[in-house]
Amino acid sequence: MTTAIAAEGLGKRYFITQSGRESYSTLRDTIASGMRRRDKPELVDFWALRDVSFDIAQGDVVGIIGRNGAGKSTLLKLLSRITEPTTGRIRIRGRVASLLEVGTGFHPELTGRENIFLNGAILGMSRREIVARFDEIVSFAEVEQFLDTPVKRYSSGMYVRLAFAVAANLDPEVLIVDEVLAVGDSQFQRKCLGKMKDFSTSEGRTVLFVSHSMASVRALCTRALWLDHGKVRMEGSSLDVIRGYLETSMESAESTLSLENVRRVAGQGERLLITKVTLNEGESVQHGEALRVRIDYELRDASPDVAFGLGFSSPEGVRMMSLDSDLEADRRNLTGPHSGSITMSLPVLRLQPGRYALDVAARSGDNTSLDYLPACTWIDVLPGPTTPAVIIRETGGVREPAEWSWESDGPVESAAV
Numbered sequence: 001m002t003t004a005i006a007a008e009g010l011g012k013r014y015f016i017t018q019s020g021r022e023s024y025s026t027l028r029d030t031i032a033s034g035m036r037r038r039d040k041p042e043l044v045d046f047w048a049l050r051d052v053s054f055d056i057a058q059g060d061v062v063g064i065i066g067r068n069g070a071g072k073s074t075l076l077k078l079l080s081r082i083t084e085p086t087t088g089r090i091r092i093r094g095r096v097a098s099l100l101e102v103g104t105g106f107h108p109e110l111t112g113r114e115n116i117f118l119n120g121a122i123l124g125m126s127r128r129e130i131v132a133r134f135d136e137i138v139s140f141a142e143v144e145q146f147l148d149t150p151v152k153r154y155s156s157g158m159y160v161r162l163a164f165a166v167a168a169n170l171d172p173e174v175l176i177v178d179e180v181l182a183v184g185d186s187q188f189q190r191k192c193l194g195k196m197k198d199f200s201t202s203e204g205r206t207v208l209f210v211s212h213s214m215a216s217v218r219a220l221c222t223r224a225l226w227l228d229h230g231k232v233r234m235e236g237s238s239l240d241v242i243r244g245y246l247e248t249s250m251e252s253a254e255s256t257l258s259l260e261n262v263r264r265v266a267g268q269g270e271r272l273l274i275t276k277v278t279l280n281e282g283e284s285v286q287h288g289e290a291l292r293v294r295i296d297y298e299l300r301d302a303s304p305d306v307a308f309g310l311g312f313s314s315p316e317g318v319r320m321m322s323l324d325s326d327l328e329a330d331r332r333n334l335t336g337p338h339s340g341s342i343t344m345s346l347p348v349l350r351l352q353p354g355r356y357a358l359d360v361a362a363r364s365g366d367n368t369s370l371d372y373l374p375a376c377t378w379i380d381v382l383p384g385p386t387t388p389a390v391i392i393r394e395t396g397g398v399r400e401p402a403e404w405s406w407e408s409d410g411p412v413e414s415a416a417v
Contacts (some may be wrong), residue, residue, distance in 0.1 A: 002058040002093065004174055004206040005079065009088035010052040012074050015043045048074040049230045051088075056223075058093065058173075061200045061207040063217035063238055065245055066227035068263045072210045075227065076100055076176050079208065094173025095123055099163050108152035112143055112162055115151055119166045133169050140195070141165035142188075156267040157368050161188055168195050175199060176208045179265045187367060193220050212265075213374045214242050214317025214357070239316055246315045246357060246375070255279045257377045259360070260298075264371070271301040272334070272362050272370040279379065286384035287353050291346040293323075295360065297371075298339050305331040305365025308342050312356040312379065314396050321351055321398055331365065350398045353383045 049071045056062055064072050077083045079090060080098040106115045116137055120130035138144055141162040143154075151159065168175060175196065196207050197220060211217050217224060217238055224241035226234040234241050260275040276296040279285055295308055307326035313319050323344055325331065334340075357375040364370055 003055050003091075004058040004060070004093050005054075005056040005208075006091040007055075007079075007088065008053050008090075010049055010075070010078060010085050010090065011047060011087035012049040012071075012078060012083070013086040014046045014048060016046045047230055049078070049085075049227075052227075052230075052232055053088075054225060054232065054235060056206060056208070058206055059200055059204040060223055061196065061209065061221045063221035063224040063241075064208060064210045064227065065212075065214070065217060065224055065241065066233075070227040071230040072227055073100070073178060074230075076178055076208065076210060079174075080176055092174060095171070096174045096176060097123060097167040097170060097172035098176040098178075099160075099167045100176070100178045106151050106159070106163065109150055111150055112141075112147045112154070115162070116166055120170050123170050123172060125170055130170070133171070137162075137165045137169045140169060140191075155368075157188070164192050164195075168192075168199060172205070174206045174208070178210045179212060189216075196220060213359075214246065215313055215319050218242055218317040242317050243315055246317070255282045255284070259373055259376060262373060262376065264373075268369065269371045271299070271303050271364075272306065273298045273300065274360055274362060274371045274373060275339075277358070277360055277376070284382055285349065285379055286382045286387075287349060287351060288384035288386045289349060291344075291349040293344045294341055295344075295362075296339070296341045297362065299334050300337055302333075302335045303364050303370060304333050306334050306370065307331045307363055308344075309359075309361045309363070310344065311359035311361070312351060313359065313375070315355060315357070317357075318396075320356060320396060349381065350400055351381045352397055352399055353381050353387065354396050355380050 052071075052075065064075065066072050074083075076098065077100065078085050079092065080096060080100065082098075082100075107118060110118060116134060117127070117130055120127075120133075138147060141164075143158055143162050146154065146158065151162070154162070164177070167177075177192075177196070193216060196209065199205050200207050207220075209217065209220060221238040223236065224238040225232060226241050226245050234244050256276070256278045258276050260273065274295060274297050276294075278294045278296075280290075280292055285291060293310060307324060307330070309322065309324040309326075311319055311323075312321040323346065325342065325344070356379045358377050358379050359372075359374045360376055361372045362370040
């Protein structure tokens with residue numbers, strides 16, 4: 001088996017400034033500090049990564065998961081040669097194409113057409129090779145109309161479409177993709193996931209994929225790497241690693257969740273920010289009973305045809321139930337900066353008792369994601385007063401009532417349940 005990427009003892013150290021003084025001082029402290037020499041700021045070591053080692057075989061699709069600040073982006077920057085490791089070494093077989101942040105590798109003053117050739121040249125391709133792939137890139141990105149427009153005028157979604165099309169179609173042996181795909185619309189996200197799967201299975205190339213969406217990692221990746229505080233916490237099959245990560249990343253279920261200060265992917269929460277989610281007014285969630293979910297938001301810029309959505313997934317990242325306001329033809333044109341809320345009411349919750357990860361999202365009429373918070377909390381669905389014992393013994397999924405009709409040669413009598 002050919003090794004595509006080998007990392008040995010990788011570490012990345014940064015120096016952060018620590019003044020040694022309190023963040024907030026009284027007026028007396030401020031006046032007194034002016035009477036004496038200020039302390040010099042102290043430089044403190046901060047290891048974003050430490051002693052990280054792994055091998056990735058050619059053709060593997062590997063998901064990299066972990067909380068914000070775990071070191072995922074730092075690792076990708078090291079693998080992409082954007083920054084040098086402080087310790088350890090990396091061996092990579094073949095060309096690497098990276099999609100790390102919206103706009104990375106693009107010159108804002110150049111047009112989409114010019115940036116395609118620029119990126120190809122950076123990858124070491126000849127003009128003839130780029131021309132041979134040009135039509136395929138443009139078709140995949142769906143930006144024909146704006147091809148000769150400077151990319152500084154592109155929306156974040158257009159940026160991502162063109163950047164991914166360039167990275168995936170210019171024949172790299174290794175493709176590295178960060179969470180930037182969350183900026184695009186859901187249809188293009190599915191298109192990108194399909195392309196990455198073909199990239200690996202059909203062409204035998206290697207993919208590293210960072211995502212907070214466990215469903216996407218499970219669907220795309222055969223293996224996963226879990227980073228925690230700059231170290232490898234677990235690696236192995238994607239299913240095992242996802243299960244281990246979810247079991248420890250959200251230790252307790254919450255009925256009221258403040259989301260205002262949660263770190264987002266670039267492009268999320270800029271026009272509309274989801275600030276809080278409340279389930280059943282803070283009370284428990286029970287199978288067979290009503291479910292009410294209130295989503296509070298802050299609108300920063302006018303957005304047409306806005307829809308909200310909720311997703312309930314198993315600990316393995318499998319989506320079990322989705323609730324979307326646009327399925328009920330209930331979109332709204334939101335104008336003018338304001339704070340508001342939307343409440344979803346479900347007369348009877350059919351999710352079987354168990355623990356589920358909750359996704360919360362808002363999107364505009366063109367299906368562009370406005371805000372997306374995957375697996376932001378656990379939801380514990382408890383047995384309700386009418387829950388049969390057979391359901392209590394099972395876990396996961398939706399159990400719907402249905403009509404049952406009997407046919408028999410003998411007598412059939414109704415019986416109390």
